[in-house]
Amino acid sequence: MISKIQFENELELIIKNAIREDVGDGDHSSLACIPISATGKAKLLVKENGIIAGVSFAKMIFEYVDKDLIVETLLEDGNPVKQGDIVFQVSGSSQSILKAERLVLNSMQRMSAIATKTNSYVELLKGTTAKILDTRKTTPGFRACEKWAVKIGGGENHRFALYDMVMLKDNHIDFAGGITLAIAKTKRYLQENNLDLKIIVEARNLDEIKEILESDGIHRILIDNFNYEDTRTAVALIGNKSQTESSGNINEETIKNYAECGVNYISSGALTHSIYNMDLSLKAF
Structure with a gap:
C-alpha cells in the first residue's frame, strides 16, 4: 500500500489539476458581476439518502482556493444522510466559494455514491x-x-x-x-x-x-x-x-x-x- 505522504500528495495533485482545468485564467462569471470584497455563505444540501463522503476533501479544496474561508461541519464523512440534511456551511469571499463550488460538488457527489455502494456491500x-x-x-x-x-x-x-x-x-x-x-x-x-x-x-x-x-x-x-x-x-x-x-x-x-x-x-x-x-x-x- 502507498504511504500516507504519497496519498496526501495524490490528493493535492487532484485539487491543483482540477482547479487548473476548471478555473483557468479566472472565473469570469463571478469576476464580472460580484465585487471582490463581497462575502457570503453557502450550505451543502443533501437531496437523496446515502452515506456522505468527501467532507474532509471539500475542506482541503476550500483551503486551497482561499485560506480565509470558514467551514462549519455539521455531518462527518461516513455519516448516514437523508434528503434535506445540511452537511456543512461555508462562509467568506463569495468569489472564492463560487470558484470552489463545482470541484467540491463533483468530488462529494461521486465519493458519496461510492461510499454508499460500498456500505451496501458491507x-x-x-x-x-x-x-x-x-x-x-x-x-x-x-x-x-x-x-x-x-x-x-x-x-x-x-x-x-x-x-x-x-x-x-x-x-x-x-x-x-x-x-x-x-x-x-x-x-x-x-x-x-x-x-x-x-x-x-x-x-x-x-x-x-x-x-x-x-x-x-x-x-x-x-x-x-x-x-x-x-x-x-x-x-x-x-x-x-x-x-x-x-x-x-x-x-x-x-x-x-x-x-x-x-x-x-x-x-x-x-x-x-x-x-x-x-x-x-x-x-x-
Missing part, C-alpha cells in the same frame, strides 16, 4: 468473515478520492496502483510462459531490485490453484470467475498457505454466497466504475 457481508475490496477500475486522475470513499463506506483498499503490489493476472501469466515461470521471474526481479512487494496470483481454474500452491511466498490467490462449488474447493486446497480473494462479475445477488465459500476477500470493480453520483447541491443563503 451490510450484505455481515455474518461472514469476508471483506470487500476495491480495484483499479477507477476514474483516471481521481483514484485517491475514490479509494478514500471506499474506506469511508466501510470497505478496504486493494493495491493503489501498479507500483505498490505485484499482481500476476492471466495476461502476465500467458506472456511469461505460465504460472510457475511468471512467479519465478517475479521473485528474481524483486530480489534483484531490492523490492519488498507482496505477490498476488490469479487462477482461472482448480489446476492453476494447484500449480500456484507449488510455489512459496504467494501472499494471496485470486480465485477469478469461479462458481460456488469450485470456490469452496479452492479455499479448501489453499488452506492457510495464502490469503484468498474472489472476483469476477460479483454483484449484490451473489456476493453473500461467495463470502460463505470461505474467502478472505471479495473484490468488486462495481464499487467505483458503476455508480451514479449522489444528488448534492451547494446553495447560497
Whole structure:
C-alpha cells in the first residue's frame, strides 16, 4: 500500500489539476458581476439518502482556493444522510466559494455514491468473515478520492496502483510462459531490485490453484470467475498457505454466497466504475 505522504500528495495533485482545468485564467462569471470584497455563505444540501463522503476533501479544496474561508461541519464523512440534511456551511469571499463550488460538488457527489455502494456491500457481508475490496477500475486522475470513499463506506483498499503490489493476472501469466515461470521471474526481479512487494496470483481454474500452491511466498490467490462449488474447493486446497480473494462479475445477488465459500476477500470493480453520483447541491443563503 502507498504511504500516507504519497496519498496526501495524490490528493493535492487532484485539487491543483482540477482547479487548473476548471478555473483557468479566472472565473469570469463571478469576476464580472460580484465585487471582490463581497462575502457570503453557502450550505451543502443533501437531496437523496446515502452515506456522505468527501467532507474532509471539500475542506482541503476550500483551503486551497482561499485560506480565509470558514467551514462549519455539521455531518462527518461516513455519516448516514437523508434528503434535506445540511452537511456543512461555508462562509467568506463569495468569489472564492463560487470558484470552489463545482470541484467540491463533483468530488462529494461521486465519493458519496461510492461510499454508499460500498456500505451496501458491507451490510450484505455481515455474518461472514469476508471483506470487500476495491480495484483499479477507477476514474483516471481521481483514484485517491475514490479509494478514500471506499474506506469511508466501510470497505478496504486493494493495491493503489501498479507500483505498490505485484499482481500476476492471466495476461502476465500467458506472456511469461505460465504460472510457475511468471512467479519465478517475479521473485528474481524483486530480489534483484531490492523490492519488498507482496505477490498476488490469479487462477482461472482448480489446476492453476494447484500449480500456484507449488510455489512459496504467494501472499494471496485470486480465485477469478469461479462458481460456488469450485470456490469452496479452492479455499479448501489453499488452506492457510495464502490469503484468498474472489472476483469476477460479483454483484449484490451473489456476493453473500461467495463470502460463505470461505474467502478472505471479495473484490468488486462495481464499487467505483458503476455508480451514479449522489444528488448534492451547494446553495447560497
